[in-house]
Amino acid sequence: MAERFGEHSLKAVGVRIDAEHPEGFIFDPHQPQLRVTDLGSVRGDGIFETMLVLDGKLRKLQPHLDRLARSAEITEIGIPPEESWRAAIDRGLEEFKTRGGGGDNISVRLTATRGVDGEPASEDPRWAGTYWVLLTPVPEKVMANRLKPISVTLLDRGYDSKASERAPWLLLSAKTLSYAVNMAAYRWAAQHGFDDVIFYTSDGQVLEAPTSTVLLLTKTADGTPKLTTPTLKTGILPGTSQGSIFAAAERAGWELGYGPITPEDLKAADHLWLASSLRLVSPIERIDDTEFATDEDYTAQLLDFLKEDLASSYPQEG
Structure with a gap:
């Protein structure tokens, strides 16, 4: 069993939420749970969020709940009220610790699907889908690679910077379960000797990485550090890690910018990073054939900013 699942997955805890159990109930995530006609599995028709327990604290809970609600609105998927998600997370964390999983470096993933194909929708849209919380230890490989310099390749995402505005049915700014393109990009990167990917639009604007946000550091004329991230107007996800870093950086007197950014x-840029909930901040040492100097002090500062966890909701531009 251990060889099949890995030690981190054996410690997994699942909490299901439904109308009869609005505060959630514990289930075994290693046993079958989803119907084969659930639209989340057969069409990727669902949304999710992943957050981290670090240093004994669940990080950026409110920004993740806000972004889940935003994705639900964009995709028109009904989701339980916020208090149900909070109660289910608390129940899962308590169970996780009871089973000896520890109280640190825990991945907490919230998932909502549109529900089972062909079944009549609930009269209350908040309970029409399938909802659960999954808690697992962060894989050792992810923790070992935190803060390590990475190489990145630029890949064309296949649409222009106005696509989100022109074609809202593409759901570009929602965090959906449809990650096939993102995973294909990672495979392409690995096959060509890169650790990660940064997408750009067909008209030359930088977007985001498949599972993280892009951060640039430059210095103003008087030497003040300035952090810049790509504009949300292209349809990228509002980054919760980026939001926390920007909130703390602004308080520290740094300047902020919100794109647009070109390759x-x-x-x-002086320095570059990718920021995400589980990997935290990853300094970039190479983009395609261009090498960059990495700076341990700035990386440590960004990590400190992230741990301050100041953002109270998903970040807005300007």
């Missing part, structure tokens, strides 16, 4: 801007 040439990336290559002209």
Whole structure:
């Protein structure tokens, strides 16, 4: 069993939420749970969020709940009220610790699907889908690679910077279960000797990485650090990690910028990072054939900013 699942997955705890159990009930995630006609599995028709327990604290809970609600609105998927998610998370964390899973470096994933194909929708749209919380230890490989410099390749995402505005049915700014393209990009990167990917639009604007947000550091004329991230107007996800870092950086007197950013801007930056909930911040040492100097002090500062956890909701521009 251990060889099949890995030690981290054996410690997994699942909490299901439904109308009869609005505060959630514990289930075994290693046993069958989803109907084969659930639209989350057969069409990827669902949304999710992943957050981290670090240093004994669940990080960025409110920004993740806000972004889940935003994705639900964009996709028109009904989700339980916020208090149900909070109660289910608390129940899962308590169970996780009871089973000896520890209280640190825990991945907490919230998932909502549109529900089972062909079944009549609930009269209350908040309970029409399938909902659960999954808690697992963060894989050792992810923790071992935190803060390590990475190489990145730029890949064309296949749409222009106005696509989100012109075609809202593409759901570009929702965090959906449909990650096939993102995973294909990772495979392409690995096959060509890169650790990660940064997407750009067909008209030359930088977007995001498949599972993280792009951060650039430059310095103003008086030497003040300035952090810049791509604009949300292109349809990228509002980054919760980026939001926390920006909130703390602003309090520390740094300048902030919100794009638009071009690949040439990336290559002209002093330093670059990818930021995400589980991997935290990853300094970039190479983009395609362009090498960058990494700075341990700035990376440590960004990590400190992230741990301050100041953002109370998903970040807005400007």
